[in-house]
Amino acid sequence: MSDGSSSTSSSQLVEDFEGELDEEVDSEEEKNQEGRESPIPSLSSFASLRAVVRIKQKYHAMKKRRQEMALRLGAQGGLTGAPGRTSPKIFTFDGLTPTSFSSFPSVPQKKKRRRKRRVMFPNDGPRKTVPKQERSRATYCLYLLFAIVFVQVYNAIENLDDHVLRYDLEGLEKTLRREVFGQQGAVEGLLSHLKDYLSTYVHNKPLVVSVHGPSGVGKSHLGRLLAGHFRSVVGDTLVLQYYVLHHCPQEADAMQCARNLSALISEMVERAEEEEKIPLFIFDEAEHMHVEILDVLLRLVASKQSNEYLNAIYLFLSNLGDAHITKHMLQNSSSVSMGMTASVRHSNLVKELTPILRNKLEKHHPLWTEADILPLGLLEKDHVMECFLEEITREGFYPDHSNIERLAGEIEYYPVVGGREYSQTGCKQVVAKVNML
Ligand SMILES: Nc1ncnc2c1ncn2[C@@H]1O[C@H](COP(=O)(O)OP(=O)(O)OP(=O)(O)O)[C@@H](O)[C@H]1O
Numbered sequence: 001m002s003d004g005s006s007s008t009s010s011s012q013l014v015e016d017f018e019g020e021l022d023e024e025v026d027s028e029e030e031k032n033q034e035g036r037e038s039p040i041p042s043l044s045s046f047a048s049l050r051a052v053v054r055i056k057q058k059y060h061a062m063k064k065r066r067q068e069m070a071l072r073l074g075a076q077g078g079l080t081g082a083p084g085r086t087s088p089k090i091f092t093f094d095g096l097t098p099t100s101f102s103s104f105p106s107v108p109q110k111k112k113r114r115r116k117r118r119v120m121f122p123n124d125g126p127r128k129t130v131p132k133q134e135r136s137r138a139t140y141c142l143y144l145l146f147a148i149v150f151v152q153v154y155n156a157i158e159n160l161d162d163h164v165l166r167y168d169l170e171g172l173e174k175t176l177r178r179e180v181f182g183q184q185g186a187v188e189g190l191l192s193h194l195k196d197y198l199s200t201y202v203h204n205k206p207l208v209v210s211v212h213g214p215s216g217v218g219k220s221h222l223g224r225l226l227a228g229h230f231r232s233v234v235g236d237t238l239v240l241q242y243y244v245l246h247h248c249p250q251e252a253d254a255m256q257c258a259r260n261l262s263a264l265i266s267e268m269v270e271r272a273e274e275e276e277k278i279p280l281f282i283f284d285e286a287e288h289m290h291v292e293i294l295d296v297l298l299r300l301v302a303s304k305q306s307n308e309y310l311n312a313i314y315l316f317l318s319n320l321g322d323a324h325i326t327k328h329m330l331q332n333s334s335s336v337s338m339g340m341t342a343s344v345r346h347s348n349l350v351k352e353l354t355p356i357l358r359n360k361l362e363k364h365h366p367l368w369t370e371a372d373i374l375p376l377g378l379l380e381k382d383h384v385m386e387c388f389l390e391e392i393t394r395e396g397f398y399p400d401h402s403n404i405e406r407l408a409g410e411i412e413y414y415p416v417v418g419g420r421e422y423s424q425t426g427c428k429q430v431v432a433k434v435n436m437l
Helices: 001-037 039-079 098-102 137-166 169-179 185-197 221-235 251-274 290-301 322-332 335-339 341-365 365-372 383-396 402-409 429-437
Strands: 207-212 239-243 278-285 314-320 372-375
Touching: 169 185, 169 221, 185 207, 185 221, 185 341, 185 372, 207 221, 207 341, 221 239, 221 278, 221 314, 239 251, 251 290, 290 365, 322 341, 341 365, 341 372, 383 402, 383 429, 402 429
Parallel strands: 207 314, 207 372, 239 278, 278 314
Antiparallel strands: none
8 A cells, every 4th residue: 555655656756757847947947048049148048947957956955855764665665575565546536525615736737828929030040020012113103293293283383373473463552542531442353353353264265354333433443553564564455445425426337346356355355366465455434335336255255256355354343333332322322331341341242232233234235244343442532532632742732731621621522420521523523623833
């Protein structure tokens, strides 16, 4: 019985040892692997050396224990003279309690090695790296395409800027703001139409603007300033100022006048096309224009003409609808509108008056269906004083304020509404009054 138990314990001892040894080796192997990843190779090699020494020491201790055990067993067997052989012991589960299982020495299990996700490369030789993915040629082509598109767009913007610069709209704006009094909203409206039109090369229709307002508020003055500016940027030959009472005073000649006008416009747009410029046609006193002339103009601006006819600016100046403008201003000038800026007041004027004016104008002639309508408002006493100052200075008189006030007082005004005093004749009489000084 004792023999069997001693042999069992000896083999168990060996198994224990092997188990421990395996564990030790495993743990040391893991340490070594960690050490290999470490950036300091000297430390890892020192650790593995220590592990080898420890294993060796352990192995010697176990070997010694085994020898001692064998000696002890030999001494017990030596008394009987032969190695003790016993009948094989039959194992049953009788008498075993659950607690007795726990007293069993735990069977050494091989520790499962945790697999590292990272790929380990051998220490010797150069460290291998993940091969770089090559970029496809399509990516480079795409970048090239982006660059080309960017350059094209940039060039187009630059060209458009050049195009707008050629007409010096900034200079025109300065002139109009300096020389036209009390019509800031209308000036902004006109400039915005010009900027929109001139900032593109390709047009599907010409720009047609129709300026309306009571007598003396600056319609002809605006036309003259615009004509002067365009003459300086596109040349004298590409600007036409047409005064019907001067160019075609007899109604009987209306047909011939219409033909002549059509021929003149065709010639000018062709020349403008050759010179890559946009011509300007100004028609003053448009309320006096004969139907034949209006028909010809409608054909030129509305029908699908060839390209040269689409690149042109038409400006009509008239007092058509002036009664509506005067009535609207006198009825809607209140203390509320005092705080509004000129452009806000004008945009309200345009919003409210455009449908009324368009209705009236389209009845006059269908030409106005093609036009953008721009009303000019009544001038106030302050604006009339500015007109006097301007005219007196131009004539070389000393600009005496009390004199200017006296002259402005001689003009007729509508009854004051909402704190505003509107002139009945605008600045129309200014020139005549200064001439009498
Ligand atoms: N808003 C204004 N700013 C500066 N000057 C003006 C203005 N309005 C009129 N004038 C001056 O008054 C003169 C007459 O004005 P203009 O001929 O432009 O009036 P109009 O609106 O064309 O009138 P009409 O319909 O009777 O021809 C101009 O020569 C100009 O000197």
